[in-house]
Amino acid sequence: MLDDNFIARARAVLRLNDTGEFTKPSPRQYPHQWNWDSAFIALGLAQFDLPRAFAEVRALLRAQWRDGMVPHIIYPTGASDYFPPPEFWQTENLARAGDIPSSALTQPPILSTIVRMIQNNSQFAIHNSELRTLRANYEFSQLLAWHRWLHTARDADGTGLPCLIHPWESGMDNSPLWADALDRITPENLPPFQRRDTIHVAADERPRAPDYERFVYLIDCGRRLHWEPRALLEQMPFLVQDVLFCSILHRADEDLCALARELGEDTREIDGWLARTREIFDARFWDDARGLYLDYDVRAQSPIRVNANATFAPLFAGLASPDQAARLVAEHFENPREYAPGADSKFYLPSVAKNEPGYAPRRYWCGPVWIQMNWIIAEGLRRYGFIKQADAVVHDSLALVAQNDFREYYDPRDGSGCGAVDFSWSAALTLEMIASENLAANDANERA
Ligand code: DGY
Numbered sequence: 001m002l003d004d005n006f007i008a009r010a011r012a013v014l015r016l017n018d019t020g021e022f023t024k025p026s027p028r029q030y031p032h033q034w035n036w037d038s039a040f041i042a043l044g045l046a047q048f049d050l051p052r053a054f055a056e057v058r059a060l061l062r063a064q065w066r067d068g069m070v071p072h073i074i075y076p077t078g079a080s081d082y083f084p085p086p087e088f089w090q091t092e093n094l095a096r097a098g099d100i101p102s103s104a105l106t107q108p109p110i111l112s113t114i115v116r117m118i119q120n121n122s123q124f125a126i127h128n129s130e131l132r133t134l135r136a137n138y139e140f141s142q143l144l145a146w147h148r149w150l151h152t153a154r155d156a157d158g159t160g161l162p163c164l165i166h167p168w169e170s171g172m173d174n175s176p177l178w179a180d181a182l183d184r185i186t187p188e189n190l191p192p193f194q195r196r197d198t199i200h201v202a203a204d205e206r207p208r209a210p211d212y213e214r215f216v217y218l219i220d221c222g223r224r225l226h227w228e229p230r231a232l233l234e235q236m237p238f239l240v241q242d243v244l245f246c247s248i249l250h251r252a253d254e255d256l257c258a259l260a261r262e263l264g265e266d267t268r269e270i271d272g273w274l275a276r277t278r279e280i281f282d283a284r285f286w287d288d289a290r291g292l293y294l295d296y297d298v299r300a301q302s303p304i305r306v307n308a309n310a311t312f313a314p315l316f317a318g319l320a321s322p323d324q325a326a327r328l329v330a331e332h333f334e335n336p337r338e339y340a341p342g343a344d345s346k347f348y349l350p351s352v353a354k355n356e357p358g359y360a361p362r363r364y365w366c367g368p369v370w371i372q373m374n375w376i377i378a379e380g381l382r383r384y385g386f387i388k389q390a391d392a393v394v395h396d397s398l399a400l401v402a403q404n405d406f407r408e409y410y411d412p413r414d415g416s417g418c419g420a421v422d423f424s425w426s427a428a429l430t431l432e433m434i435a436s437e438n439l440a441a442n443d444a445n446e447r448a
C-alpha cells in the first residue's frame with residue numbers, strides 16, 4: 001500500500017515545513033513552533049535525519065521559561081497572520097518567561113518519551129562518535145525542570161497531578177470534554193481580536209465562535225494575573241485534570257527516569273512522582289461503573305462525564321491494570337457505537353465516542369480521527385498485548401494518509417481529510433509507523 005514514493009512524500013512534507021530552525025505544524029494554518037508537534041516531528045525526522053531530529057528538540061527546549069515551563073507556541077520568527085500574535089500573551093516583561101517570544105501556556109509533555117524513543121531506535125547509529133555528541137545534546141536537566149514545574153507549579157491539590165488552565169494546554173482544544181466547564185464561563189470585556197484560523201480552514205471544521213471567545217477570554221484572565229502560577233491555580237475559571245495529559249506525563253516520567261539512570265543521575269525525585277501518580281490515578285479518574293477513565297473538573301470538583309478517546313491514554317503510560325485494560329478494549333474500543341468501525345464510521349479512532357451528544361465527525365476535536373492520538377493508542381494497546389487491535393489502528397492510520405494525504409485530521413465516516421494540509425505530525429508518525437512495521441516484519445522473518 002505504501003511504496004517508496006509515499007515515504008518520499010512524507011519526508012517532503014517535513015522538509016516543506018522546515019524553517020531551518022524548527023518545523024511548522026503546517027505551512028499556513030500554524031506558521032510557528034508548537035510544543036508537542038515538534039516532539040512528534042522529531043520522531044519522524046529521526047527516521048532519515050538524526051541530526052535534524054536532535055536540532056528540533058533543542059529548538060523547543062531553547063524556548064523554556066526560567067521557571068521550567070516549556071511553552072505551547074513559540075514565535076522565533078516573530079508575528080505572522082496567525083492569531084494570537086506573540087504580543088497578545090503579554091509575557092515580554094515577565095521575569096519567569098524565556099528569551100524567545102512564546103505563549104504562556106504549556107502542552108502535553110511527550111518530549112522525554114520521544115527523546116528516549118529516538119535514542120532506542122537509533123542505538124546502532126549512536127555508536128558513531130558524531131552522534132554520541134548529539135546524544136549529549138538533549139538537555140536532561142531541562143526536561144527534569146519541566147516535569148518538576150508540572151508536578152509543583154500546576155499542583156492545586158497536593159496530588160502532583162498537573163492542572164490545566166486553558167483548553168489549549170490539553171492539545172484537544174474544543175473537545176466536548178470542556179463543554180460544561182466553558183459553558184460556566186461568561187466572557188466579559190473581551191479584548192478586541194480577529195480570528196485567523198478560519199482563513200485557511202473551513203469554519204465548520206474549526207471551533208465554534210462561543211468556544212473561541214472563551215479561549216481568548218481565558219488568555220485575558222491569565223494576562224491579568226501576570227501568569228503567576230499560584231494566582232492561576234486560585235483564580236483561573238477553567239481548571240481541570242486531564243487523563244491524556246496526566247498519562248503522557250506519567251509515561252514521560254518513566255522515560256525520564258530511564259534517561260536519568262543511563263546518565264548516572266539521581267532518580268529519587270522522579271521515582272517519587274511516579275509513585276504518587278500511581279497512587280492517586282484510579283481514585284481521580286477511573287469510573288468503575290462505566291469501565292473507562294474520565295477527566296476531572298477541579299473548579300466544579302466533579303468528574304467530566306464525557307467519553308473521549310483520551311480514555312485509552314493510560315495504556316500508553318502503563319497505568320491501567322490488566323482488568324481495566326480488558327474492559328477498555330472490550331466495552332469501548334471494540335464497541336461499534338463508540339469507537340469501532342461500524343455502520344456509521346469506517347476508521348479507528350474517532351476522537352470522541354460516536355454516541356456522545358457532542359460528537360461532530362468533521363469538527364476539530366469533536367470527533368475526527370487524529371494520527372497522533374492513533375499512534376499513542378496503538379502504542380498503549382501493544383504495551384498490554386492487544387496486538388491485533390494495535391495493528392488495526394496502525395492499518396487505519398496508514399490507510400487514511402495513503403488515501404487522503406497528510407491532513408491535520410480525518411472524518412471517521414469516509415476518511416476524507418479535514419483541517420490543515422501538509423500536516424507535519426501526520427507525516428512524521430507515518431514514517432515512524434512504517435519503520436516499526438518493517439522492524440516487526442523483519443523480526444518475524446528472522447524467527448521463521
Ligand atoms: C489553534 O490555534 O487552534 C491552536 O490549536 C492553539 O494551540
